[in-house]
Amino acid sequence: MASIDIESVRKSYGPVSVLHGVDLAIKDGEFIVLVGPSGCGKSTLLRMIAGLEEVTGGEIRISGNRVNDLAPKDRDIAMVFQSYALYPHMSVADNMSYSLRLRKTAKDKIASAVSSAATKLGLDPLLERRPKALSGGQRQRVAMGRAIVRQPKAFLFDEPLSNLDARLREQMRAEIKKLHADLKATSIYVTHDQIEAMTLADRIVAMHGGVVQQVGTPLELYDTPANLFVAGFIGSPGMNFLEGRYVKTGEGAGVRLSDGTVVPVAPRAGLAPETTVTLGIRPEHVVIAKDGMLEATVDLVEPTGFGIILHLSLHGLPFKIFTLDRDALSAGPTVRVDFPQKHLHVFDETGSRAD
Amino acid sequence: MMHQPMKHNRPPMMKRIADASEPYLYSAPALILIVAVMLVPLVVGISYAFRDIQLLNPFSGGFVGLDHFRALGQDQAFYGALRNTLWWTGASVFLQFTFGLILALLLDKPFYGRGLVQALVFLPWAVPSFLAGLNWAWLFNPVIGPLPHWFYALGLMDEPHNILSDPHLAMWGPIAANVWWGIPFFAITLLAALQAIPRDLYEAASIDGAGPVQRFWSITLPFLAPTIAITVLLRTVWISNFADLIVVMTNGGPADRTQIVASYIFTQAFKRLDFGYASAIALVLLALLLVYSMLIVLLRQTMLNKG
Numbered sequence: 001m002a003s004i005d006i007e008s009v010r011k012s013y014g015p016v017s018v019l020h021g022v023d024l025a026i027k028d029g030e031f032i033v034l035v036g037p038s039g040c041g042k043s044t045l046l047r048m049i050a051g052l053e054e055v056t057g058g059e060i061r062i063s064g065n066r067v068n069d070l071a072p073k074d075r076d077i078a079m080v081f082q083s084y085a086l087y088p089h090m091s092v093a094d095n096m097s098y099s100l101r102l103r104k105t106a107k108d109k110i111a112s113a114v115s116s117a118a119t120k121l122g123l124d125p126l127l128e129r130r131p132k133a134l135s136g137g138q139r140q141r142v143a144m145g146r147a148i149v150r151q152p153k154a155f156l157f158d159e160p161l162s163n164l165d166a167r168l169r170e171q172m173r174a175e176i177k178k179l180h181a182d183l184k185a186t187s188i189y190v191t192h193d194q195i196e197a198m199t200l201a202d203r204i205v206a207m208h209g210g211v212v213q214q215v216g217t218p219l220e221l222y223d224t225p226a227n228l229f230v231a232g233f234i235g236s237p238g239m240n241f242l243e244g245r246y247v248k249t250g251e252g253a254g255v256r257l258s259d260g261t262v263v264p265v266a267p268r269a270g271l272a273p274e275t276t277v278t279l280g281i282r283p284e285h286v287v288i289a290k291d292g293m294l295e296a297t298v299d300l301v302e303p304t305g306f307g308i309i310l311h312l313s314l315h316g317l318p319f320k321i322f323t324l325d326r327d328a329l330s331a332g333p334t335v336r337v338d339f340p341q342k343h344l345h346v347f348d349e350t351g352s353r354a355d
Numbered sequence: 356m357m358h359q360p361m362k363h364n365r366p367p368m369m370k371r372i373a374d375a376s377e378p379y380l381y382s383a384p385a386l387i388l389i390v391a392v393m394l395v396p397l398v399v400g401i402s403y404a405f406r407d408i409q410l411l412n413p414f415s416g417g418f419v420g421l422d423h424f425r426a427l428g429q430d431q432a433f434y435g436a437l438r439n440t441l442w443w444t445g446a447s448v449f450l451q452f453t454f455g456l457i458l459a460l461l462l463d464k465p466f467y468g469r470g471l472v473q474a475l476v477f478l479p480w481a482v483p484s485f486l487a488g489l490n491w492a493w494l495f496n497p498v499i500g501p502l503p504h505w506f507y508a509l510g511l512m513d514e515p516h517n518i519l520s521d522p523h524l525a526m527w528g529p530i531a532a533n534v535w536w537g538i539p540f541f542a543i544t545l546l547a548a549l550q551a552i553p554r555d556l557y558e559a560a561s562i563d564g565a566g567p568v569q570r571f572w573s574i575t576l577p578f579l580a581p582t583i584a585i586t587v588l589l590r591t592v593w594i595s596n597f598a599d600l601i602v603v604m605t606n607g608g609p610a611d612r613t614q615i616v617a618s619y620i621f622t623q624a625f626k627r628l629d630f631g632y633a634s635a636i637a638l639v640l641l642a643l644l645l646v647y648s649m650l651i652v653l654l655r656q657t658m659l660n661k662g
Binding site for chain 1: 553555556558559560561562563564565566573574577
């Protein structure tokens with residue numbers, strides 16, 4: 001168990017800079033998810049914490065001790081790889097006990113650590129098998145088992161579920177969450193899947209272009225995204241965006257869209273009138289109403305079973321609605337929509353949230 | 356059970372013959388080619404072992420049964436050649452493998468100019484073996500080569516003489532040439548195997564607490580084992596059959612001290628022109644190598660099944 005502090009950490013490969021100063025304080029026992037599109041630097045950051053990549057600048061501390069120049073084996077962390085990285089020539093039990101054997105732990109202690117981890121993960125009947133005789137989900141469990149036998153200070157997960165099919169991923173997601181509730185070990189989990197991030201994290205760190213965009217609880221990121229990137233990345237189907245100009249109206253404020261319609265919004269103190277803004281609204285918050293203020297053409301109707309996704313064109317731009325109302329199946333050719341004010345997000349010219 | 360309706364209209368005779376012979380006709384060209392270029396020479400060669408075939412004796416050619424093999428059983432030169440073959444093959448394979456592995460491990464690490472070094476390192480493999488042999492023979496020759504003088508300067512020799520004419524050291528001449536010539540083979544194949552090892556296994560091991568030596572023993576070596584087994588097998592067979600360097604550098608001398616079975620066969624066939632006896636020796640060598648190969652294949656199978 002340990003806290004992990006990351007202070008203005010930078011990484012560059014020659015002239016190419018991939019992390020531009022990351023600050024992050026991870027509390028003991030916290031489950032942190034680093035999320036972002038590929039190439040955002042999340043895996044690099046994780047590998048730097050593990051000691052697999054050198055730190056170009058800044059400082060990483062585990063339990064308050066600077067680890068920048070420590071070898072991976074001296075950091076007392078465990079890592080679960082996307083490929084699982086199981087030793088193919090060792091049995092499941094040997095895979096799990098490898099780290100303890102290297103540390104010359106007593107035989108009976110190794111046996112009890114392996115068997116308790118195996119029981120926790122349901123690996124008991126598989127201990128003598130080799131990785132190639134296991135299914136993807138079982139391999140995933142062995143990789144987790146290998147991490148937990150050591151009781152390290154922290155767990156690092158590098159997209160551990162990407163190689164599993166959707167159903168198994170859902171199941172393992174729940175197991176990882178249970179395991180964390182059980183072990184309460186500090187965990188850092190890298191994924192590009194925002195559903196994994198939302199469901200697993202105590203706090204999410206959204207990254208883009210080597211810069212941390214927002215740190216917060218899943219619902220903070222969902223309800224009050226700090227900028228356009230986070231707003232668009234978190235949530236599926238993604239948030240709708242409309243360009244417009246911020247205007248003062250008699251009773252308050254609004255955003256004037258290209259066709260002249262003014263969508264009323266709560267006044268934003270930081271915005272001068274006539275600045276270009278982006279209006280954001282999540283698909284599930286859009287209301288279909290006969291007397292709605294905007295008209296959109298229905299391009300496509302996608303029933304998901306759970307709900308219905310309507311793909312629309314609004315002022316020639318793609319726009320999505322998610323609704324549980326089955327009447328939407330027969331919507332079209334045009335619908336009128338309304339935007340409830342409390343669900344509207346406004347982003348300024350730089351893409352930052354305006355409140 | 357479903358009953359098939361009775362077939363009253365059997366296809367005509369010609370059609371049935373054509374159908375039955377179809378697979379044979381398709382495979383015939385390949386089979387005829389294989390038989391013509393592989394089996395026929397093999398059978399003719401084996402038949403020589405049981406016949407008296409001497410090029411300079413016009414009355415030879417008759418069937419002599421196992422006479423050649425009986426003579427071989429009494430042939431001290433053959434036993435000497437067999438011992439020399441073991442020495443030659445063992446030392447050459449061991450040194451080629453050791454240096455090849457070291458070279459492969461070095462080339463596996465990225466460094467500036469690796470592409471160029473890789474290309475240069477593999478150059479000896481492209482040199483014709485008899486050229487390599489000549490070159491090394493000259494290197495060992497104190498009149499034109501520097502090696503004896505260097506050995507003398509290092510105190511390894513009392514005087515700069517030619518080790519190729521020293522009965523106790525002569526074998527090291529061809530072995531040195533062979534090692535120089537054969538390292539690239541091991542380096543190339545082992546390097547390919549090394550590069551096929553997933554990098555994240557090393558990363559996982561280093562997080563698990565393994566140092567460089569432990570990583571080598573618990574990841575690199577198990578991954579290389581099948582490649583090592585098959586390359587050592589191949590090289591052993593090739594080297595024990597490989598007489599070029601010996602024929603060029605020492606011609607089996609001095610006093611048969613570098614005569615291996617393969618060069619002995621060459622001597623019997625092309626110096627004494629006794630093809631019958633040479634074939635008999637070749638057949639024995641073939642049998643020995645077959646046994647050896649079967650052993651290695653079995654070993655590899657058990658290793659793969661375990662792995």
